[in-house]
Amino acid sequence: MQDFTSIPIVDLAQDKQKVAALVRRACCESGFFYIVNHGVDAALQERLEKLSHAFFQKDEAYKMRWRMALGGKAWRGYFPVGGELTSGKPDLKEGLYLGTELPADHPKVKAAVPLHGANLFPDLPGFKDSILSYMDAVTNLGHRLMEIMGLSLGLSADYFHKHYTQDPLILFRIFHYPPDPKPQSTESWGVGEHTDYGLLTILKQDDCGGLQVKSRSHWVDAPPVKDSFVCNIGDMLDRMTGGLYKSTPHRVKNVSGRNRYSYPLFFDPGFDTEVKALPLAKVEQDDREERWDKASVHAFQGTYGDYVLSKVSKVFPDLKQDVLEKKP
Template sequence: MWRPVEAQKTLLCSRIRRKAMARTWSPAASLSPSTNCRGSRNEEAELLAVECDLPLIDLGRLNSKLEAKQCKQEIITAAAEWGFFQIVNHGVSNSLLGRLRRQQVNMFRQPFKKKVLDFSDDSYRWGTPTATSLKQLSWSEAYHIPLSSANKLARTSRCVIEEFSVAMAQLANQLVDTLAEGLGRDGTYIRENCRRNTCYLRLNHYPPCPLPGEVFGLVPHTDSDFLTVLCQDTVCGLQLKKAGRWVTVKPNPNALIVNVGDLFQAWSNGLYKSVEHRVMSNPHLERFSVAYFLCPSKETFIQSSAQPAIYRKFSFGEYRQQVQQDVRLTGHKIGLTRSINIKWTTIEGIIVNSRETTPVCSEPPVRQLLALSRGTDSPAAAP
């Protein structure tokens, strides 16, 4: 059984009791902005976050000879400029999505002990396993399911999850081919190394939170995979960073959300963006989502074909191990910053080639980065 669950609940409940007592004995304290500095910052950040519509792409156009090229370009541009985009006509039926959501709700409605014992490999998670303080705690519970272990699920859950994972794999591979084509590369390497037994599903549940200003639903992070495909409900909560500011993603019940992971950013030599994102907690409404993570085997090496390469060659296993170690020691993920080649450095968020003294901004023009990702010096080489 995963012991940190009880410790995190005790930590949070203790904080709630202390806050309630403070309000009882000192009502004026709740009016002072200094009484809860992190809460004030969190609430302010949520209020200041601008609501946005992510780029919306109709994948049905890929089947049209007249529109396929433009559709592919929109996918490439969205991955480079946003790191996130929405897709419709994606081939995953509403019937399947509905059955999955009903099964997901039933799984989370089970007693806590049964959820913990559903898997023998600690697939059920509550909060953040490595959290040592409230600022690192996510107010959520999840089933983190390696698809290689899906046969351990109950039969009713297993059938719909297996059907969903097959649909997600087909969709992810279609997107991989398009994004690889945008780099002048072939997506075969990614498809051959991201097999069913290396990918994951994460079923998320965000219950109403009594301290929404102090605890995130999911702490800010980037994804350590190639691509993530997300199916969310209609409750707001997802935010991503765009041009240094947090923006709130407006839920679209008819769309799936796709975001670029760290591995694709490295493989594309920085063209495609693995963007920091988070989920805000909600005091009144619960929220559900399902994420499919396109991951390779631990032995798979990630390397850009472009020269000069921003990131050194590394294996996925090595990268995951370093991420876990950093989170354990520092409380947060350092990620790709550790993999920047020695001839590159970062100065105030700008990646700089120290040999050629040519700056490449963290969010440079798409044409410039596309040229770099193909190993050319001229931005004009981009389409």
């Protein structure tokens, strides 16, 4: 892990090779970067924000009509404040889990493959259409960014699409962080220190702030930047690059005194895709002792589905028992 003091801003309107060089530098130094001129419609983002606020302002009984226990193996739906764990501790947030909308006759749904299926859409007018439109727009952006990521590593622009993301696993979250009742406490966190699991996270955050990224010697704020997304790499890209690109720990604490909303979309390898080191990668010395979870991503062998299920089952242990381990 390197020492850095700020998160760089990358303008996607620049020449693609220049963008690739900037992304490479960001991934080697901090694992995080902002993007501007990304092309995702501002009006669509505004609709998503208004509808999300409307949903989370409803009472608990209303929101629990779309609770995750009703989503089955698709792992979709609502969870209340404290319902998600990080390193075994409840997060000070509530959320709505979503993903690629698949019909009942889709082969992976018929085969009961976890994390695949239909979403549980709250019955707010326009919510379903806005969510699906937003997910499509940011997924397309994800494909564009992975082309840049390929170029940044000296690979072809279509390398990741050919080998990992022709059918990406897309998971989308809408999170609401209420004001932290103990803003000075180091015991409570909106979400505790963690790394993301897959390839690339594309985060829309509001103007409240609270996101922090771990540098070698201190935590660095990632404050809101107007009309931007925050991007960060996940464990699988760390593994693929042999540690050249690090999945950097980050956390959230809402000390704004206001309700904070964030919208991460996880653009990840296909569920059944075996994740291997890239041809160019030389695995660095095992870094498990430096990692927040004391686990080596470089020792992992298997598909992305194997990896993500091993992680998600720790986040929602009750669902793991009731859904994944329940026999038909």
